[in-house]
Amino acid sequence: MQYLSNSSTAGVLLDLSGALILLLAFACLASKLFNRYVAYYGAQSVVLAFAAGVSAAAFHSTELWILAALTLAVKGIAIPVAARRLLVTRLALKRDAAMSTGLSTSLVAGGALTAFAYLVTRPALLPQGSAAAAVVPLSTAVILLGALAMVVRRHTVAQLIGWLIVENGVFLGAITLVATFPFIVEAGIFLDIVAGVLIMLVFVSGITRQLAQASAAELRELRG
């Protein structure tokens, strides 16, 4: 398997995209307004699509081009537009106040998780001087931040987007670490279908009505 060196143009661009994606994950974590949360997620997906395009050009891989186009169309445009239309326009819901921890606490936890990601992925795992060595810790951090967003947000749709951030992290790792991963497009399409089903579930089910009451914190009947 061939590696991108971290000083090649593609390597530098991937590194830069990775940093941007991490920054946008932090932005999602820190945004109080729901429409900004969705917008940051959309921007993150657009950057991921760009990174997939860079990787596709570097490895001359048709599969990665498909992945890039798919990411741009579904995660960059369709999901943010659908979430925005569902929540902001239809339910007139602007503020996503429902966080189970304070904003500063969640940001500190996010910083700690980023440091943790560097601790677990740095040593001896990745080839020295490759683009992957720079990007994989970033992608691990994005995975952990997405999971954190799922934990601290009480809103069902915000949790769903937290999961999509995790997915972005996994794909960022995939396109730099194992660009020849054979299942990458299938997995991408498949997870998009899952996300689509979940969004439809929110649309058609009673969960929508509960959302209209400003928060899904009421989804707490089942305990223990």
Add this chain to the structure above:
Amino acid sequence: MTALAVVIALAPLAGPAAALAGARARLAGAAQAGGGAAALGCAIALLVTLSGGRPLQGWDGFLYADTLSGFFLLTVAAVTLLAALGSVSYIGAQEDSGELGGLQVRLYYTFFGLFAALMLGSLETGNLGLLFVLVEASTLASAALVGLEGRARSLEAAWKYIIISSLGVTIALAGTLFLFYSASALHPASNLGLTWPYLIAHAPALAPQSLRLAFLLAVVGYGTKVGLVPMHTWLPDAHAEAPSPASAMLSAALLNTGMYAIIRFLALANARLGTTYPRAVLLSFGFASILIGALFMVRKGNFKRLFAYSSVEHMGIIAVALGFGGLLGLYGALLQVLNHALAKTVLFLNSGDVSLRYKTREAAGVTGLLAAVPLTGGVLLLGAFAVLGSPPFGVFLSELTIVRAGFAHGSPAFPLLLLALLGVAFFGFARTVSAMVTGPPPAPPSPVPEPVLVGHTAAPDGQAAVPAAAPAVAVAPPAALASPYRDRTAVAATAVPLLLGLAALLVLGLWIPAGLDTVLRQAAAVIG
């Protein structure tokens, strides 16, 4: 052989086909049971062929079955058949009482068959990427079953299940990526790097650092589907809210499918890293699961949640047994998979009968089951003893094997801790179940609250007829225990899967057939 494997995965689709063609609950259920029986028959035939010879390989590694997959196919197919038989009476009764509409019945069988087919399919693939896709797809199919009843609680449970499982399976995808990366020194042609038989044959060439990470991520990721603590939080809700035969499928088939995925990663880890690291991981998650499962079983409440926590505990026991390792530990783990699946299917199908009769899922609302409905009460009692590991049932034998394996490999502290936790679980489970089966049956004429309330609100209006109506309500026959079934045939049909399951458990407790013994030894050898 390939044809057999294909039939196993496609046979459960008979139910969806019948349901989509417009069959009502009983007919669709019969089609589903027929499909389940065909799948079970083919699984046995496939297992016999596999245990005598080479593994089945085809389609560039996308189709792969060895004795280990054959054993899990047998388990899942048996559970599918029993749960389909249970569905005939449970869903039929719910359709008769109008609790489930025609559309819901059709949806139920559509997703039931799809769910079974996806699980059986995921046990037959050697490609770990396809395994990921099939496991995640089975999440979607089963979430539809969890949310079937459409109440706020079941929708919440379905949402929680889907979102937590999807996160877990995404983590498993990351594990699969690292596994593929660990094979990069081999320069595999694209799909081979994800094909399990290729990887296990070239295990010494895998990169150990990323294989460690891959194994850990797979245990966390697929462990979410298995219900290992602390990724188990969706499990009690989903099991409590799903229709009872679907709960049986979740507990006895889905959890085992997740365990199968972990076992495939475990075999690779054992082959390359030795047993120390996988043992540490599995013992940690396993004991955490047994501890949390046992402690939550002490609490009284919804009896389906009780059974669900018992599943968490049993999955922990299986993880611990895999961690103990050696022939004895792996043999015990696999035997426990089969025994737990049978016992939990019986218990969940029986819980459907209880909740239909008592109209509640709270243990506190159920008393005197043995006196009121001797068959259901007796099955609950025997099933509880079976799942708790009393002789002469199969679980006793497998748990004994696991404890012996613990004493044979390493510190005696672990098997002693296991025994102590099993004691806690026994206490908690038996406390609730004994209160359910003993005592007097529910007092018949407890006045229904609503009519009395109407009487009180009407009284200030000065209408003399209303107080006179109240005693008439009080002497009405006890609605709580009216038989929910249409006729005697339907009642007999409920007993069939329960007695089949108990009989199988009894046989496994007294005698392990020579063929099964061979299969278990071969499957244990596959794991390492």
